[in-house]
Amino acid sequence: MIFSYSLKTAVTGLKTNRSRSLLTILGIVIGIAAIILIMSLGQGAQQLILNQVQGMGSKTIIVIPGREPKGPSDAAQVFSDSLKVRDFELLQKKENVPTLGSIMPLLFTGVSSSYGSETYRPTIFGVSPLIQKIFDLSVSEGEFFSDDDVRARADVVVIGSKVKEQLFGDSPALGEKIKIKDRSFRVIGIMPSKGQVSFFNFDEAVIVPYTTAQQYVLGIKYFHRFVAEASSQDLIAQTVTDIKATLRESHKITDPSKDDFFVQTQEDLAARLGLITQVLTLFLAAVAAISLVVGGIGIMNIMLVSVTERTREIGLRKSIGATDRDILMQFLLEAVLLTGTGGVAGIVIGGTLSIICAFILTNFVGLAWSFQFPFFGAFLGIVVSGVIGLVFGIYPAKQAARKSPMEALRYE
Amino acid sequence: MSLIEVKNVTKIYTNEGVETPALRGVSFGVKKGEFVAIMGPSGSGKSTLLHILGFLDEHTDGEYLFEGKNVKSYKPEEVSKIRNGRMGFIFQAFNLLPRTTVLENVKLPLLYSDVPTEQWDGLAKKALESVGMLHRLEHEPAQLSGGEKQRVAIARALVLEPSVIFADEPTGNLDSKSGKMVIQTIQNLNEQHGHTIILITHETSTAEHAQRIIRVMDGAIESDTKVAQQRRADEGYVK
Numbered sequence: 001m002i003f004s005y006s007l008k009t010a011v012t013g014l015k016t017n018r019s020r021s022l023l024t025i026l027g028i029v030i031g032i033a034a035i036i037l038i039m040s041l042g043q044g045a046q047q048l049i050l051n052q053v054q055g056m057g058s059k060t061i062i063v064i065p066g067r068e069p070k071g072p073s074d075a076a077q078v079f080s081d082s083l084k085v086r087d088f089e090l091l092q093k094k095e096n097v098p099t100l101g102s103i104m105p106l107l108f109t110g111v112s113s114s115y116g117s118e119t120y121r122p123t124i125f126g127v128s129p130l131i132q133k134i135f136d137l138s139v140s141e142g143e144f145f146s147d148d149d150v151r152a153r154a155d156v157v158v159i160g161s162k163v164k165e166q167l168f169g170d171s172p173a174l175g176e177k178i179k180i181k182d183r184s185f186r187v188i189g190i191m192p193s194k195g196q197v198s199f200f201n202f203d204e205a206v207i208v209p210y211t212t213a214q215q216y217v218l219g220i221k222y223f224h225r226f227v228a229e230a231s232s233q234d235l236i237a238q239t240v241t242d243i244k245a246t247l248r249e250s251h252k253i254t255d256p257s258k259d260d261f262f263v264q265t266q267e268d269l270a271a272r273l274g275l276i277t278q279v280l281t282l283f284l285a286a287v288a289a290i291s292l293v294v295g296g297i298g299i300m301n302i303m304l305v306s307v308t309e310r311t312r313e314i315g316l317r318k319s320i321g322a323t324d325r326d327i328l329m330q331f332l333l334e335a336v337l338l339t340g341t342g343g344v345a346g347i348v349i350g351g352t353l354s355i356i357c358a359f360i361l362t363n364f365v366g367l368a369w370s371f372q373f374p375f376f377g378a379f380l381g382i383v384v385s386g387v388i389g390l391v392f393g394i395y396p397a398k399q400a401a402r403k404s405p406m407e408a409l410r411y412e
Numbered sequence: 413m414s415l416i417e418v419k420n421v422t423k424i425y426t427n428e429g430v431e432t433p434a435l436r437g438v439s440f441g442v443k444k445g446e447f448v449a450i451m452g453p454s455g456s457g458k459s460t461l462l463h464i465l466g467f468l469d470e471h472t473d474g475e476y477l478f479e480g481k482n483v484k485s486y487k488p489e490e491v492s493k494i495r496n497g498r499m500g501f502i503f504q505a506f507n508l509l510p511r512t513t514v515l516e517n518v519k520l521p522l523l524y525s526d527v528p529t530e531q532w533d534g535l536a537k538k539a540l541e542s543v544g545m546l547h548r549l550e551h552e553p554a555q556l557s558g559g560e561k562q563r564v565a566i567a568r569a570l571v572l573e574p575s576v577i578f579a580d581e582p583t584g585n586l587d588s589k590s591g592k593m594v595i596q597t598i599q600n601l602n603e604q605h606g607h608t609i610i611l612i613t614h615e616t617s618t619a620e621h622a623q624r625i626i627r628v629m630d631g632a633i634e635s636d637t638k639v640a641q642q643r644r645a646d647e648g649y650v651k
Binding site for chain 2: 005009012015016312313315316317318319320321322323324326404405406409
């Protein structure tokens, strides 16, 4: 039998029972729509997280003291004092890391700060002026401290908008002195509210020169992090290699497995977070896929009823020359057509719901959400719904093909 | 050579271990161009005989030669092919596909044949012309009278120019006027177009339109006689 006519026969068969066909595919429609929605939201969330991470600059490289944690119970804090001033000086030398764009030490701690009777516990960052570039920070009032302030261990601070609000309220803060660990620091700059930037909330931060932080706030000679930038995107790997080599030489380490530091790039972080959201999305999609199995069983059920109902038609077709294979193909095609239509409808509905969700998240929740159409999910949806038609249609179709023409014609 | 040759054919139905004989050794032959009526009361085995002759059922024992070849030697695909091209069926209940036009219904056997698609419409229209139903091409079965439905069914049986047409109580669901028209159509196919026809009926008046009547009783042939004076459908057919 010619395929186009098989198709026509199947379409006619489905049209004859229009409302039943619609109800039958409902399970598939809902299943595919749910998968599309979940995948779209998953991709949107992933994009959102990646954008956050990249708020720090995609060329950023972070050197962390201690061993790289291999599991949750692993003590990452051994050798936590391994990043020394000498290391910082060595890394800055062009002959050691030629592809380095810039490097800045970073210290952080939570210490109570006060102004008059007001106290607040901000995160104190000890950094160099480079932080403005790396985290894209700026001041709305006053100015940032300079490299001279770093060299002089100046008692100056730049405060975030929340700190300003907590300590000063509406009164002016610029030029005032706040107390941290019984030492007075002059406020020279105030940053505008920026919200979360790559896991740091600079609104709640007090930023001081790293030398000042080492000497007067923490009283330590080492650093918590080095934050570096490669001179270009393609040179990240080379830069990481050179940084590692320089630090190993400085720390007299020959066996890389005994490293007392580790290096993270923004790329690593993005990849890791991307993987987490991806796994989560797949898990949710798998849960939604259960509904497809349920939908498939529904299809099989209705197809069996349909085969019984159409016993006479099957008998007639056989008596005028249809082979078992023709009948099998006809009913299988009906099942696949049914689920395929359900799949397409599910993709359209799921896509529409995703657009609505994206609209709500952008306009009412205030996320920088972008609608993502899961093309892979859509492709998968069509394939999966087709396969469901095949799998759950084969049994009823075989039942139909097995009917003897005489029995079939006798059926009342 | 006979088109159909049956030698001592038996059929035993087995249902839950109980054997019910439906045919107990039937022998006869049908020549090409013959118009044979098989008669008998219900339960006599005439329908079973038709099913076996029409490849819809298999006989238990004996020999059935169709066009000189033993039926048992055919493969399932060959059986389908013969049903498709060499045999035409007309049923008491018409068995037209609902919500499908007259033309599409008649084209149905072509779907399962090797005939090229371009010829389908022409063949279907030709078959419909020979039963006088050319004016109803785009109607659906629900819009037709019983007699018209049966004539469409006859056209469907004819469309591939089969060697033999089996008609199973074709007038059973029809009023006398429609029945008369249908039997006239069948008689016309035999006389004008030379089609071989095997007609099953329990009415003598219908059977007498054939050239020969085989009477079946309790699974055996009771008599096999030539009709002395073949009844003309156009001269007062009475149901």
